[in-house]
Amino acid sequence: MSDNYTQIGKSVPRIDAFEKVTGQAKYTADIKFSNMLVGKLLLSPHAHARIISIDTSEAEKLPGVKAVITHKDVPSKRYGLSPARWDENIFCIDKVRYIGDKVAAVAAIDEETVYKALKLIKVDYEVLPAVFDAFEAMKEGAPQIFEEYPGNINTEIHQNFGDLDQAFKDAYYVRTDRYDGQRTYQCPLEPHATIAYWEGSKVTVYSSIQSVHYLQYYLSQVLDLKMGDVRVLKTYIGGGFGGKMDPSGLDFGAVILAKKTGRPVKMWFDREDMFFNNRGRHPQFMNITTGVTKEGKILGVHADFVMDGGAYTGLGIASAYYAGALLTILYDFENYKFDMLRVVTNLPGCGAQRGHGQPQPRYAFESHLDNIAEHLGIDPLEMRIINARKPGTLTVQGFRVDSYGLKEAMEKAREISGWRDKKGKLPQGRGIGMGNGGFVSGAGYAIYRTDLPHSVATIKVTDDGTSAILYTGAVEIGQGSDTVLCQMAAEAMGYRYEDMKIVAADTDLAAHDLGAYASRQTLMSGAAVKQAGEDVNKKILDTAAEIMGVSNEELDCRDGIVFVKSNPEITKTFAEVARTYFVKNGQLIGRGSYKPPKLGGVHKGSAVGTSPAYSAATQVAEVVIDEETGEIEVIEAWDVHDCGYVINPALLHGQVHGAFYMGMGEAIWEEVLFDKNGKLMNGNLAEYRLPTALDMPPVASELVDTVDPNAPWGVKEVGEGATTPTMGCISNAVYDAIGVRVKSLPFTYEKIWRAIKEKK
Amino acid sequence: MQVVVDNNGIKRYLVTLNINGDSYTRVIKANTLLVKFLREEIDLTGTKKGCELGDCGSCTVLMDGKPVNSCIVLAVEADGHEITTIEGVAQNNKLDRIQESFIENAAIQCGYCTPGMVLSAKALLTQNPHPTEQEVRTAIAGNLCRCTGYVNIVKAVLVAADEQ
Numbered sequence: 001m002s003d004n005y006t007q008i009g010k011s012v013p014r015i016d017a018f019e020k021v022t023g024q025a026k027y028t029a030d031i032k033f034s035n036m037l038v039g040k041l042l043l044s045p046h047a048h049a050r051i052i053s054i055d056t057s058e059a060e061k062l063p064g065v066k067a068v069i070t071h072k073d074v075p076s077k078r079y080g081l082s083p084a085r086w087d088e089n090i091f092c093i094d095k096v097r098y099i100g101d102k103v104a105a106v107a108a109i110d111e112e113t114v115y116k117a118l119k120l121i122k123v124d125y126e127v128l129p130a131v132f133d134a135f136e137a138m139k140e141g142a143p144q145i146f147e148e149y150p151g152n153i154n155t156e157i158h159q160n161f162g163d164l165d166q167a168f169k170d171a172y173y174v175r176t177d178r179y180d181g182q183r184t185y186q187c188p189l190e191p192h193a194t195i196a197y198w199e200g201s202k203v204t205v206y207s208s209i210q211s212v213h214y215l216q217y218y219l220s221q222v223l224d225l226k227m228g229d230v231r232v233l234k235t236y237i238g239g240g241f242g243g244k245m246d247p248s249g250l251d252f253g254a255v256i257l258a259k260k261t262g263r264p265v266k267m268w269f270d271r272e273d274m275f276f277n278n279r280g281r282h283p284q285f286m287n288i289t290t291g292v293t294k295e296g297k298i299l300g301v302h303a304d305f306v307m308d309g310g311a312y313t314g315l316g317i318a319s320a321y322y323a324g325a326l327l328t329i330l331y332d333f334e335n336y337k338f339d340m341l342r343v344v345t346n347l348p349g350c351g352a353q354r355g356h357g358q359p360q361p362r363y364a365f366e367s368h369l370d371n372i373a374e375h376l377g378i379d380p381l382e383m384r385i386i387n388a389r390k391p392g393t394l395t396v397q398g399f400r401v402d403s404y405g406l407k408e409a410m411e412k413a414r415e416i417s418g419w420r421d422k423k424g425k426l427p428q429g430r431g432i433g434m435g436n437g438g439f440v441s442g443a444g445y446a447i448y449r450t451d452l453p454h455s456v457a458t459i460k461v462t463d464d465g466t467s468a469i470l471y472t473g474a475v476e477i478g479q480g481s482d483t484v485l486c487q488m489a490a491e492a493m494g495y496r497y498e499d500m501k502i503v504a505a506d507t508d509l510a511a512h513d514l515g516a517y518a519s520r521q522t523l524m525s526g527a528a529v530k531q532a533g534e535d536v537n538k539k540i541l542d543t544a545a546e547i548m549g550v551s552n553e554e555l556d557c558r559d560g561i562v563f564v565k566s567n568p569e570i571t572k573t574f575a576e577v578a579r580t581y582f583v584k585n586g587q588l589i590g591r592g593s594y595k596p597p598k599l600g601g602v603h604k605g606s607a608v609g610t611s612p613a614y615s616a617a618t619q620v621a622e623v624v625i626d627e628e629t630g631e632i633e634v635i636e637a638w639d640v641h642d643c644g645y646v647i648n649p650a651l652l653h654g655q656v657h658g659a660f661y662m663g664m665g666e667a668i669w670e671e672v673l674f675d676k677n678g679k680l681m682n683g684n685l686a687e688y689r690l691p692t693a694l695d696m697p698p699v700a701s702e703l704v705d706t707v708d709p710n711a712p713w714g715v716k717e718v719g720e721g722a723t724t725p726t727m728g729c730i731s732n733a734v735y736d737a738i739g740v741r742v743k744s745l746p747f748t749y750e751k752i753w754r755a756i757k758e759k760k
Numbered sequence: 761m762q763v764v765v766d767n768n769g770i771k772r773y774l775v776t777l778n779i780n781g782d783s784y785t786r787v788i789k790a791n792t793l794l795v796k797f798l799r800e801e802i803d804l805t806g807t808k809k810g811c812e813l814g815d816c817g818s819c820t821v822l823m824d825g826k827p828v829n830s831c832i833v834l835a836v837e838a839d840g841h842e843i844t845t846i847e848g849v850a851q852n853n854k855l856d857r858i859q860e861s862f863i864e865n866a867a868i869q870c871g872y873c874t875p876g877m878v879l880s881a882k883a884l885l886t887q888n889p890h891p892t893e894q895e896v897r898t899a900i901a902g903n904l905c906r907c908t909g910y911v912n913i914v915k916a917v918l919v920a921a922d923e924q
Contacts, residue, residue: 017863020871021855021878023846024807030805189810189818189872189906238872239906240810271811478870478907650866654908658869661909685815685904693897693910 006559008493008713011650015483015502016236016476019525025236028208029193033264036195037066039257040114040267041249042104042121043276044096045348047678048130048143051092051103051123059106059120064113067260068121070104074256079222080349082212083448083601085154085621086311087146090222090252092703096125097311098346099678100276104252107265116416130346132678134308137343145311145344154309155320157403159702161396167300171291175377177368178287180744181360182671183308185280186353187690188477190238191271192278196254197264204231207251210240210475211515214447214507218247219255233506240477241662242277242352245517246314250277272683275672279314279351282307284323284343296376298593300335303327303361309342312349315447316342318608319350322357322718323356326608327365328395330406330436330616331387336396346678352517354662355439355724363667363745366435370735379730381419385410391706398601399609403706403714405642406436406616416700417620417638422597424736429627432739434620437724441644441708441717442520444599444610453593455513457528459536460490461588465578467499468536473513474525475505479719480651481521485529487647489714492533493590494540494557495574519717522647523613524594530712531592539588543581543677544572612710615721616642621697623733630753634730636663638700642714644708654717656701661667662699663726665691668746761839775839777805787839788835794828795819797835798845806846806875810904817903820876821845827883829902846875849882858882861920862913869907876903881917889924891917 019025056068071091078086082461091102106117129143136142137152139306145152149585165202168174201223209215212232220227240399249266267278273287287304303324309316355362373380388407394400413434414420446454458471470489476482486500503510514526522671537557544562545552548570556565562577566568579590597611620638625631639656669689673681682688707714727745734752735741742751761775764787776785779802786801797813798804798821807830810818814832821830822844826908849856858881861867877900884891884899891899897910897915905913 011866012867014865014868016871017868018855020868020874021862022850023804023858023875025871027872028803030799032803060795187906188870189816189904190808190870191810236871238810239870241906271813271815310774334868410844478872480869594819652910654866654869654912657911658907662906684813685811686813690906692901692904693914694901696897696910752828 005491007487007497008647010647011486012483012497013028014480015486016160027190027232027236027238028035028195028206029268031206031235033195033197033689036264036266037107037109037112037261039105039107039253039265040118041102041253042118044092044099044101044103046096046125046127047099048128048145049096049125050128051094051096051734052126053124054104055122056104058122058179059117061653062117062120063111063116064109065106065441065524067107067257067261068117069256070105074252075222075224077222078220079247080313081315082313082317082445084317088312089541089722090249097205098348098349099680101311102249105257107257107261118427130678132345132347132674134306134343134345145346149344152344153341153346154313155317157320157324157338157340157605159324159338159605162300164300164302164335167335168291171299172294173372174289174291175372175375176289177371178289178743179364179367180746181284183280183283183350184353184666184670185275185278186241186243187685187688188239188241188243191269191274192244192248192250193263193266193268194250194254196258199257201708202229202231205251205255206233206235207751208237208244209234210477210517212475213473213512213514215247215251216507218566219251222252223255223493231508234475237475237477240516241354242517245352246279248277271685272680275680275683279349280672281353282309282316282319282350282357284360286361289366290363290368290372292372296373296386298331298333298387300333301327302337304339305361306341306343308350309344310347310349311344312353314349319352319357321605321608323361325397326358328360329399329401329438329614330389332389332393334396342345347674354659355720356750359663359724359727360745361665362437362724363727363731365665366725367731367741370732374400377617379423381410381414384436397603397609401614402710403613403644403708405704405706406618409616409640409642410617412702412704413618413620413638415638416702417621419561420483426736429737430624431733431735432620432622433729433732433736434618435725435728435732436618437721438614438616439519439717439721440609440611441613441615441711443518443521444596445512445607447742452512455525456511456593456755457532458511459493459532459590460688461536463582465575467501468495468503469492469503470529471503471511472513472525472529473505473511475516477516479516479655480648481516481525484522484647485525488526488529489533492530493536496560496570499560521719522715522717523711526712526715527594528592534592535592536588536590540574540577544577547577547580549570558645580742591659613708613716613720615716617721617725619725619729621729621733623737624658624735625752627756629740630749630756632668632734632747632749634697636697639722640702640704641718641722642704642706643718644706644711645714646703652718653701656722659719659722660699660726661691661696663723665729666746667727667730671746761836773902775836776840778842780845790834790836792835794830794835794838798830804847806843808872809874817876817880818873820903821881822879823882825883825886827880834880836899844879846878849878856882857923858885858917858920861916865912865916865919867908867912867916873903873905877905877913885921885924890921893918
């Protein structure tokens with residue numbers, strides 16, 4: 001069928017490529033308004049301290065300072081991206097809870113004045129004992145960070161499906177492993193910026209945000225504004241990876257400073273601020289126990305995890321649930337227990353980074369499965385094949401998985417990587433490993449409880465039909481959503497991608513959408529766009545039928561041409577028909593709306609992990625380790641992905657490359673470090689080590705064909721799923737190379753060197 | 761360099777930079793960074809700020825043909841020098857071959873590193889028209905990209921070089 005598509009399934013150039021390659025593209029911080037002030041946040045120098053008093057008088061007196069605000073000037077209503085735990089204030093009221101916590105903000109005529117003013121704000125603190133380790137935080141007598149979280153336990157999950165005790169009794173082999181994750185950050189290259197200005201009672205907010213909807217919702221909730229009075233939009237966004245999901249101090253600060261001064265205010269994070277505010281990946285401490293038959297069939301799994309949440313919750317409850325929820329998707333087993341404690345500490349709050357709660361558990365589980373396969377004397381890839389989930393099945397928690405090509409992905413990866421010739425056969429110091437992963441194609445439920453559609457879309461065909469504009473709330477953050485959604489719109493309309501324009505992610509001018517998270521836009525925004533396109537298409541065919549004197553069933557429209565199906569020589573152009581429609585009926589508009597069906601089970605937390613469709617991926621990596629220094633080099637990588645029907649192959653493979661890159665960074669180099677007082681030690685891009693072009697191996701990215709019945713054209717996600725196998729895959733390659741397991745992330749040269757030494 | 765002292769006794773320097781072939785004269789403080797000069801004095805916002813510490817390469821411009829991080833160059837140091845920013849790469853709305861190749865090879869995602877990448881590539885190909893893959897990787901090693909894994913960026917530069 002796909003052969004009939006003219007606009008999708010093609011690597012058309014990005015719709016924003018020209019603007020980006022010429023430097024024309026304006027990111028938030030590039031925008032200027034006349035009379036604009038600049039603002040910065042004052043951050044806490046203490047990890048845990050009571051605020052005795054704040055004196056802003058000296059700062060206010062500094063020439064050029066136009067406003068200084070603290071908690072006294074803003075609503076005291078608490079917020080957090082997930083409404084399950086609203087525990088954060090715009091500015092700290094009684095206590096600061098980490099170094100970098102938000103205390104005040106200044107607006108002034110220029111950057112230099114702002115920094116001078118921040119130094120003049122006098123905050124009197126009573127320093128309190130602090131705790132920086134999740135296990136220490138749970139001990140009796142540990143400093144209490146929030147009254148409402150006794151023992152510093154913020155979230156406690158206990159899920160039990162099937163009969164795990166019996167499964168372990170029936171098992172031939174039961175094994176427990178412990179693996180530890182680390183704290184990493186998204187590090188989008190564009191630091192977050194916000195500009196706000198007021199016109200009467202209405203405020204406009206430009207923000208580097210992954211969801212204009214949630215920011216609009218939270219601004220209106222916390223500041224007690226009508227949603228209709230808050231306009232949130234983004235221009236170009238320089239990457240997100242989860243770091244630009246939460247409403248930030250910049251967003252609240254800029255809105256309030258702009259109100260107070262009556263002038264536009266621009267605020268931004270510098271690079272170190274990004275580490276304080278970006279809600280990085282939770283470090284997880286993972287005990288995992290699995291019982292298997294002699295043949296390697298998994299009978300049951302117990303995931304017993306602790307995660308360090310840092311100071312606030314944000315989206316952290318969802319991270320905690322995701323950590324366990326998605327472990328059951330890849331392999332089919334009937335008995336599963338998931339225990340999780342999310343603990344608060346005096347470090348920056350954690351949230352969602354690419355793959356959300358899942359990449360570290362995936363690393364633990366994939367490493368653990370290799371250990372089991374080794375014990376059983378089975379090839380780890382073959383053992384995974386016998387456990388791979390089949391399409392059209394339910395997980396033990398009740399998630400329905402329709403299309404699913406994990407087995408095929410593994411078979412293809414085995415072939416293209418030369419697995420059989422390499423596994424266990426490479427010389428000492430060289431190794432190959434594999435890991436599997438996957439993700440939801442959009443979450444089944446919105447972050448806050450709502451009956452709103454998840455995505456709507458509107459298409460307006462311009463008066464003479466020579467172009468059409470797609471209005472969507474989907475947020476282009478670099479992944480290519482503007483491009484694929486325009487391809488989808490054109491396909492559904494019978495139009496041409498080249499004639500599409502897009503107005504996206506503006507709560508006034510575009511249409512509603514929940515935004516760019518949980519890998520949701522291709523499927524969910526795409527579903528609304530497809531409907532809107534079909535609505536236009538129907539109106540075009542009806543109008544053409546009148547003009548051409550045939551019934552609309554006899555007509556089709558593709559690539560901008562309406563034709564008689566039985567005689568494709570008889571045609572009218574789309575533009576001509578659209579113009580006729582406009583003359584007769586007014587503007588030609590198509591509308592679409594999407595909301596997922598009710599999904600999931602009835603247990604507590606059953607919403608997290610639901611999705612209309614699940615992707616699957618296998619990665620294989622080959623590493624070389626210098627046994628003298630512990631230095632690890634990834635020399636080649638292979639990814640085979642089941643991501644349903646592919647709208648734009650070039651963009652898709654680009655996602656795979658970037659996802660592998662990020663997973664490799666987290667596997668080997670990336671980790672934020674704090675000193676004994678909770679002070680960030682490497683909040684910059686030299687010492688927080690993002691891989692460079694010299695570190696990146698060649699990546700072969702291939703696909704298996706599936707078409708998901710629950711998605712427009714059968715699409716599924718790719719952007720997050722492709723980062724979930726990587727750490728386990730590299731872990732297994734390291735083990736294959738040196739015969740000893742490094743049990744914590746990242747696999748630094750030192751850890752590898754020590755592991756080799758201890759083995760000897 | 762001419763110096764003007766303001767009422768507060770702060771010195772300001774009269775500088776003239778040649779930017780993308782045009783001459784711009786401004787009076788600036790000694791601590792004005794080149795990136796700030798370009799973005800705020802001349803409104804050339806194609807030069808991006810990613811770290812302001814010389815780590816990420818987003819602010820790469822060419823100074824007399826050589827790539828520099830404009831966040832660790834003072835505008836007074838650039839006085840009298842020729843600066844090329846991303847806005848000066850395309851000529852009369854005609855893209856440079858490197859820019860076309862970035863588009864054709866899907867080397868752009870969020871686009872934030874793109875201006876710096878294009879300029880580092882431009883400097884490389886001007887000096888070494890037929891680089892090896894390793895030479896391309898070395899030339900862009902100071903330009904971080906968080907989206908692409910550099911795969912298609914390296915490809916785009918090599919394709920552009922092949923056609924020269």
